Amino acid sequence: MNHQLFADIYDEHAHAVFAHAVRMTGDRAGAEDIVSLTFLEAWRLRDTLDGVTSLRAWLFGVATNVIRNTRRAARRHREAMTRLPPPEAAPDVAEAVVSRLADSAEAAAALAVLGRLRRADREVLLLHVWSGLSHEEVARACGVPAGTVRSRLSRARARLRVLVAAHLAQSPSRGQLPAPRPAREGNL
Numbered sequence: 001m002n003h004q005l006f007a008d009i010y011d012e013h014a015h016a017v018f019a020h021a022v023r024m025t026g027d028r029a030g031a032e033d034i035v036s037l038t039f040l041e042a043w044r045l046r047d048t049l050d051g052v053t054s055l056r057a058w059l060f061g062v063a064t065n066v067i068r069n070t071r072r073a074a075r076r077h078r079e080a081m082t083r084l085p086p087p088e089a090a091p092d093v094a095e096a097v098v099s100r101l102a103d104s105a106e107a108a109a110a111l112a113v114l115g116r117l118r119r120a121d122r123e124v125l126l127l128h129v130w131s132g133l134s135h136e137e138v139a140r141a142c143g144v145p146a147g148t149v150r151s152r153l154s155r156a157r158a159r160l161r162v163l164v165a166a167h168l169a170q171s172p173s174r175g176q177l178p179a180p181r182p183a184r185e186g187n188l
Contacts, residue, residue, distance in 0.1 A: 009042075024063075
C-alpha cells in the first residue's frame with residue numbers, strides 16, 4: 001500500500017474513528033491520542049488489509065484494541081504507583097531559616113569570645129575543629145603529646161560553651177533579625 005492510498009483512508013475514516021474513540025472513552029483529548037495510535041497501528045498492519053471487506057469496521061476494531069491496551073497500561077501504571085512508598089514530607093523551610101539564624105548567631109558569638117580562651121587551648125581548638133586535623137596531627141603541629149591535645153580540646157570546648165552562652169545572654173537581639181531602617185525622605 002502506498003502512502004497516498006493510506007492518506008486517503010485516513011482522510012475518509014479519521015473523523016469516524018475519533019467519534020468512536022470519544023464514545024468509548026468520554027475524553028476528547030484522549031480520543032485524539034487514540035486516533036493517532038489507531039492509524040499508526042493500521043499502518044503497521046497495512047499488509048493484512050487485502051482480506052478486509054470493510055475498512056471502517058476494521059479501523060473500529062483496531063481502535064477498540066488500542067483503547068483496551070491504553071486502559072490496561074493506565075491501570076498497570078496506577079497499580080505500580082500505589083506500590084511506591086509515599087513521598088517524604090518536604091522539610092519546613094522556616095525551621096531551616098531559624099536554625100541557620102541561630103547557628104550564625106552562635107558562630108558570631110563563638111568568634112567574639114574566642115580570644116578569651118588561653119592561647120594553647122585556642123590553637124588546639126582551631127586546628128582540630130575548624131581545620132579538621134586529627135588529634136595526632138594537632139599534636140605534631142603543636143609539638144605536644146596527643147593526650148595533651150585531648151585535654152586542651154576538652155577544656156577549650158567547655159570554656160567556649162560557657163563564654164558563648166554568656167555572650168548570647170547579654171546580646172539583646174538573640175535570634176532576631178535586625179529591624180529595618182526607616183526610609184529617609186527622598187531616598188529609595
